[in-house]
Amino acid sequence: MGGDRAPEVVVKGANIARDRYPNVRFLLIGDEVRLARLLRRKRRLRSRTTIHHTTEAVSNDARPSAALRTGRKSSMWLAIQAVRDGKAQGVVSAGNTGALMAMAKLMLRTLPGIDRPAIASFIPTLRGESVVLDLGANVECNANNLVQFAVMGAIFARTVQGFDRPTVGLLNVGSEDMKGHEELKVAAGILRGGEFPFQFHGFVEGDDITGGTVDVVVTDGFSGNIALKTAEGTARLVGQFLREAFKSSLSARLGYVFARRALKKLRLRVDPRSYNGAMFVGLNGIAVKSHGGTDAFGFANAIGVAVDMALGGFNDRIKDELARLTPVRALEPQAASL
Amino acid sequence: MGGDRAPEVVVKGANIARDRYPNVRFLLIGDEVRLARLLRRKRRLRSRTTIHHTTEAVSNDARPSAALRTGRKSSMWLAIQAVRDGKAQGVVSAGNTGALMAMAKLMLRTLPGIDRPAIASFIPTLRGESVVLDLGANVECNANNLVQFAVMGAIFARTVQGFDRPTVGLLNVGSEDMKGHEELKVAAGILRGGEFPFQFHGFVEGDDITGGTVDVVVTDGFSGNIALKTAEGTARLVGQFLREAFKSSLSARLGYVFARRALKKLRLRVDPRSYNGAMFVGLNGIAVKSHGGTDAFGFANAIGVAVDMALGGFNDRIKDELARLTPVRALEPQAASL
Numbered sequence: 027m028g029g030d031r032a033p034e035v036v037v038k039g040a041n042i043a044r045d046r047y048p049n050v051r052f053l054l055i056g057d058e059v060r061l062a063r064l065l066r067r068k069r070r071l072r073s074r075t076t077i078h079h080t081t082e083a084v085s086n087d088a089r090p091s092a093a094l095r096t097g098r099k100s101s102m103w104l105a106i107q108a109v110r111d112g113k114a115q116g117v118v119s120a121g122n123t124g125a126l127m128a129m130a131k132l133m134l135r136t137l138p139g140i141d142r143p144a145i146a147s148f149i150p151t152l153r154g155e156s157v158v159l160d161l162g163a164n165v166e167c168n169a170n171n172l173v174q175f176a177v178m179g180a181i182f183a184r185t186v187q188g189f190d191r192p193t194v195g196l197l198n199v200g201s202e203d204m205k206g207h208e209e210l211k212v213a214a215g216i217l218r219g220g221e222f223p224f225q226f227h228g229f230v231e232g233d234d235i236t237g238g239t240v241d242v243v244v245t246d247g248f249s250g251n252i253a254l255k256t257a258e259g260t261a262r263l264v265g266q267f268l269r270e271a272f273k274s275s276l277s278a279r280l281g282y283v284f285a286r287r288a289l290k291k292l293r294l295r296v297d298p299r300s301y302n303g304a305m306f307v308g309l310n311g312i313a314v315k316s317h318g319g320t321d322a323f324g325f326a327n328a329i330g331v332a333v334d335m336a337l338g339g340f341n342d343r344i345k346d347e348l349a350r351l352t353p354v355r356a357l358e359p360q361a362a363s364l
Numbered sequence: 365m366g367g368d369r370a371p372e373v374v375v376k377g378a379n380i381a382r383d384r385y386p387n388v389r390f391l392l393i394g395d396e397v398r399l400a401r402l403l404r405r406k407r408r409l410r411s412r413t414t415i416h417h418t419t420e421a422v423s424n425d426a427r428p429s430a431a432l433r434t435g436r437k438s439s440m441w442l443a444i445q446a447v448r449d450g451k452a453q454g455v456v457s458a459g460n461t462g463a464l465m466a467m468a469k470l471m472l473r474t475l476p477g478i479d480r481p482a483i484a485s486f487i488p489t490l491r492g493e494s495v496v497l498d499l500g501a502n503v504e505c506n507a508n509n510l511v512q513f514a515v516m517g518a519i520f521a522r523t524v525q526g527f528d529r530p531t532v533g534l535l536n537v538g539s540e541d542m543k544g545h546e547e548l549k550v551a552a553g554i555l556r557g558g559e560f561p562f563q564f565h566g567f568v569e570g571d572d573i574t575g576g577t578v579d580v581v582v583t584d585g586f587s588g589n590i591a592l593k594t595a596e597g598t599a600r601l602v603g604q605f606l607r608e609a610f611k612s613s614l615s616a617r618l619g620y621v622f623a624r625r626a627l628k629k630l631r632l633r634v635d636p637r638s639y640n641g642a643m644f645v646g647l648n649g650i651a652v653k654s655h656g657g658t659d660a661f662g663f664a665n666a667i668g669v670a671v672d673m674a675l676g677g678f679n680d681r682i683k684d685e686l687a688r689l690t691p692v693r694a695l696e697p698q699a700a701s702l
Binding site: 087089150151152162165166197199202204205206207231232233234235236237245247248249251252253254255256257258259260261262263264265266267268270271272274275277278280281282283284285286287288289291292295296 | 490542573599602603620
């Protein structure tokens, strides 16, 4: 029931995902009358869907603390509960990010060794794709949080993207050692000093994100969120300028006709919907956050992210890697007191 | 002598600016042998240029404090000194940003009512251009700094862009009141409560920057720098994808031929060089920071920014407006203790 156009977008998105992932079943949590109506003409989706009725939903502007207190019958709560109880292998929501994170933390708990979960996403770069985290779960982060994000991000890059020894960078306002907040400097000290299953590149800047300088970009949730949304806005701006350029003369219009097919592919490459589905990492369970304003195509992609995480056995891998890292993590308090 | 390819880029940039601004004269500060050699074949530039010899330069990785202590014969120091002493109406440098800001603060001093200067720039949006500040002068900002940035940014928008009552937004990770750092919330409280010569829109998000939601985007220097560089990187990524799209088929190649002229204009519209020249605002004097890696075209644009600021009598206008605001600013400490 979350997002700007729920439950329509959710059901339509599930219908697209149904086609892509023939073995996936859906547990839709929301108003059964509305859901049944939406499913009426989607026979194949209906046959793979169970409805769990509730009329309550977390509103978009609810504070996470309020949602935790009063939202125990909400679709969001029940969906996460289903994951906790093993009735679902993952939850996908387009609702209130803060509430989703708070409920997921409470019910799914963080993985051993992780103080705070983060929101991670793949983003396109000049050299492929990179993982960026945190994208907004933690407005303020200490050095240990950043180090843990680095470890989780690197495990992602290893298991999903298959990089044997991913490179990790800390997002900063310059690459020199003296730059940035104190917490960043301490985190860089820990990452330089410890033995991690990745190569620590050092500080990276905003343009390194899409530049693909590193496989994993680590940042606090405030800067990460602003970077992500700025990138989306910039892509939209360039797209608008491009449309204007193609309308600016007869010759340009003709050029558009010839290039149309290639430009359509380009649009898909930079479309935020193609990258929809931010992963909550560091939890005992799979939770994926869809953009609140996405459409069915975007929501289907978010479902795809959850499916990939479930099929890839992600959280088990993260747990295994974290367990192996224990001796390294024991170093942290020492290094942090630099 | 600052920037990646000084002094060549500086002299070539001055030569382009000479053509654009027939009344501007140049004071080049650096190695006179190298400068004289570069000026040899530029007769018209030479006739409007004075060379002030020094062989010292602030290195790119120097700490601002070290530059202040040991850089008193550097080209950067001497250039700012020339502004302070009225020998130049503005300084343009592609050198070490931190050192330039530190020296400018020390020699030019901040305007009355301003605690910390900020770095501001125009950036293209869906609706024209917006002013964004701070872009990196202050990694950490308190609420009063942010309020002062809002005032300075709004005066910019009024005097340069001619908006009678510009709209101002505070960059945050969500538009709801509860979002973000404590300092942001306090700043929002002050901006909502006081009478300012602008309309306070509230919080804006990363995609609002290029969306043109407000005329002035206010942020701390950490987030601002990351947003700016992320936007640059994203524009570069989309440009690269576009080039690949036009090479992807024969038809697309043909389309490129027809649209080439329009696309060239587009390139200029999103080219960071076109927006090169970040303004230091809040100082008793004009200082413009060029991107360190820019070329002559970009450097000429940075010179243009300084010329516009000087011709527009900017700092006087800011001073006037700040003086008028005194009764409002007296409210701040009260509001800040919310």
